[in-house]
Amino acid sequence: MAIQISPSILSADFARLADEAAAVPNADWLHVDVMDGHFVPNLTLGLPIVESLLKATDTPVDCHLMIEDPDRWAPAYAEAGAGSVTVHAKAANAPVRTLREIRRLGARAGLALNPAEPVEPYADLVGEMDMLLLMTVEPGFGGQRFLDLVLPKIRRARAILDSREASVWLQVDGGVGTETIERAAEAGADVFVAGSAVYGAQDPAKAIEVLRSQATEASGRA
Numbered sequence: 311m312a313i314q315i316s317p318s319i320l321s322a323d324f325a326r327l328a329d330e331a332a333a334v335p336n337a338d339w340l341h342v343d344v345m346d347g348h349f350v351p352n353l354t355l356g357l358p359i360v361e362s363l364l365k366a367t368d369t370p371v372d373c374h375l376m377i378e379d380p381d382r383w384a385p386a387y388a389e390a391g392a393g394s395v396t397v398h399a400k401a402a403n404a405p406v407r408t409l410r411e412i413r414r415l416g417a418r419a420g421l422a423l424n425p426a427e428p429v430e431p432y433a434d435l436v437g438e439m440d441m442l443l444l445m446t447v448e449p450g451f452g453g454q455r456f457l458d459l460v461l462p463k464i465r466r467a468r469a470i471l472d473s474r475e476a477s478v479w480l481q482v483d484g485g486v487g488t489e490t491i492e493r494a495a496e497a498g499a500d501v502f503v504a505g506s507a508v509y510g511a512q513d514p515a516k517a518i519e520v521l522r523s524q525a526t527e528a529s530g531r532a
């Protein structure tokens with residue numbers, strides 16, 4: 311699968327979201343971190359802002375829900391028109407039902423695991439998801455250091471997905487930048503969220519191109 315880059319608007323200027331979206335015309339997705347101050351110790355934005363962003367950009371929106379009770383809230387993001395909606399496995403009470411509901415409402419369904427959560431218990435859910443998100447930092451904040459301890463799990467997840475011949479994307483999120491993207495790509499990730507590495511750069515579109523070529527080359531080597 312071609313490498314995809316999903317810049318996280320967590321590191322963008324929230325007062326100028328339409329401009330910040332326009333600054334990355336080469337992004338495959340816009341990654342939107344929804345945090346509720348309960349599931350993670352940070353509060354960001356919710357459905358009204360996602361609805362406004364959807365009107366302001368043609369780039370598909372990738373909603374990463376770091377919230378309690380995603381079973382209740384996730385369908386509304388799919389209904390609003392997000393192209394992808396990801397829920398955290400440990401926050402969902404009924405992950406199968408919620409993933410099915412996201413798909414029924416026309417979005418891609420993603421399941422996210424924190425750094426300390428193993429992937430193996432979710433192997434049988436592969437057919438229910440379009441994307442598996444492996445967090446490479448503890449969720450909650452941008453600008454954290456990439457956790458190399460997740461690399462073996464990325465390799466194991468890649469093996470599980472390949473063995474089931476599933477066309478499930480493998481996303482990594484947290485601390486992804488020029489120093490780390492090659493390791494993650496070699497391990498088998500194919501969708502890369504990058505917040506500070508893109509929006510902290512002088513030229514965000516150029517930063518995406520550099521990351522894309524690094525990841526493409528590294529995944530070819532793997």
Ligand SMILES: O=C(CO)[C@H](O)[C@H](O)COP(=O)(O)O
Nearest residue numbers: 449450452453484485505506
């Ligand atoms: O989900 C997230 C944090 O919980 C963000 O998507 C992620 O941290 C992106 O920021 P950076 O690339 O700066 O690490």
Ligand SMILES: [Fe+2]
Nearest residue numbers: 343374483503
């Ligand atoms: Fe995220």
